[in-house]
Structure formats: C-alpha cells, structure tokens
Amino acid sequence: MDVLGTADAITPAIDLVRRNNPDILLLGWSPSSPNSQRLFATIVEAKLATRVIVLTNGGVKEDHVEAVRQGCCGMVPRQTSTELLLKSIRKVYAGEFWLDRVTTAEVIRRLAKRSTANGTNTASRLGVRENAAVLSTREREIVMLVAQGFKNKEMAERMFISEQTVKNHLHNIFDKLGVSDRLELALFAIHHNLHEAS
Numbered sequence: 001m002d003v004l005g006t007a008d009a010i011t012p013a014i015d016l017v018r019r020n021n022p023d024i025l026l027l028g029w030s031p032s033s034p035n036s037q038r039l040f041a042t043i044v045e046a047k048l049a050t051r052v053i054v055l056t057n058g059g060v061k062e063d064h065v066e067a068v069r070q071g072c073c074g075m076v077p078r079q080t081s082t083e084l085l086l087k088s089i090r091k092v093y094a095g096e097f098w099l100d101r102v103t104t105a106e107v108i109r110r111l112a113k114r115s116t117a118n119g120t121n122t123a124s125r126l127g128v129r130e131n132a133a134v135l136s137t138r139e140r141e142i143v144m145l146v147a148q149g150f151k152n153k154e155m156a157e158r159m160f161i162s163e164q165t166v167k168n169h170l171h172n173i174f175d176k177l178g179v180s181d182r183l184e185l186a187l188f189a190i191h192h193n194l195h196e197a198s
Contacts, residue, residue, distance in 0.1 A: 001089070010035040014042050017050060024089050025052045028078075031067035040070040051092050064103065065110045068183065074098030097182045104149030108186045135176065140194060142169050146182055147189035 004020040007013035017025060017039065025043075029036045031054055043050050053074040054067045064075060074092045076085055088098040099107065135143065138159075145155045152170070156163040170185075179185045188194075 001086070010038055013039060017042055017048065018046060021046075021048050022050050023093055025050050026089075027052055027054045027072075031063045031070060031072065036067075037070070040072075044071070053088060053092055053098065064107050068107050075103065095181065099149070104186070108147060108149070108183075108190060135173065135194075139169055139173050139176075142166065143173060143185060143189045143194045146170075147186040147194065149186075 004022050005016040007016055013035070016022075025039070027036060027039065029039075031037075036054075040052070042048075043052070051073040052067075052071065053076055054064075054072050055078045056064065056075050057078060067075065074088050074097065076088050076098065080088075091098050097104075141159065142155060145158065150158070152163050152166045156166045159166070170182075173185065174180065177185065177188055179188055
C-alpha cells in the first residue's frame, strides 16, 4: 500500500487525483462541502476508477447520505484504529461498501425516503433492472439482510451456512438483478419491498 500524496486545499487535491488516479481517496472534508463536491465531480468527469472513503466525525448525519449519493464507497470515523482503517481500505479496494450495519441501514432508509419524496427512483437512476428475475426464497432472505446492513459473516452465522455460500448466493443475485454492488442491491430491495420480512 503506497500513499501517493496528501493535500489540504482543493486545487492540489484535484491535481493529485488527476495525475495519480489513486485506487482509494481518503476524504476529510464534509461530503456536502464545495471541495468534496468538486472532487467527486472530478472523479466522474475524468472517468477515474478511484473509490472514495469519507472520514467522519461520528453519528449518522445527512452528510452521510449525500456522500453515498455522490458515489462514496465507505465511511470511517476519524478516531478509528489504524488496523480498522487499513481493513476498510482493503475492503473498499476489493469492491465492497464499508459501513457499519446501523449506519448502512440508516443511510439506505434515508435514501429511499428522499427518493420517494422527490418522486424519483434512486434504484432506476443507478441502472437497476426493473424486470427482476425471480429470486429463490433463500436469495430473498439474503437480499433482506443486505438491505438491513448485515455483512457476509453475520449472514452466514444467522442462516447457518458458510460465508462462501453467502458469497455464491450474492454473486447469483447480482447477476439476476443486474446490480453491481451491495448498495445497489439494498436500494433495489427497498424499491421492491424486499427489505423487511413478509
């Protein structure tokens, strides 16, 4: 793992991102700040593969929802341990979405509520297929747990199956629904009312 650079002002930050195209960007500014919005816009406009982790100050706030809407892949408290920070970087690099279970569920609820209030469908905006293939009972259970913020290991323990089996189910679910990550899957679940036990 290499640190390619640090910046405390927006212009050098944008220059660093454009020049180095880092795998991971640790963002210390508030997601709703002009600096953060310019960085997110730079990543999108330059079509960079950079995944953003926001360093937060604590509890779930509207800023967290804004971060997810802009493409943030993880949120880590500033006071977190070095070990946990490194773990979050590795997980996000591997394509996962890094949030604790409670924060994930809260962010998803707020996104769903905002989408409904605005008359927009966030799942559609993210390119999720409307005509979903039929999911098995087990797959629906996994979708519900993902939407509630459970990690693979927690789902495996809860369902009395191996973590690898959970991963296999998720792979099949992603293929069937045309989603690319857990956040899109959670948004799909909320849009199609699969996030709560029937």
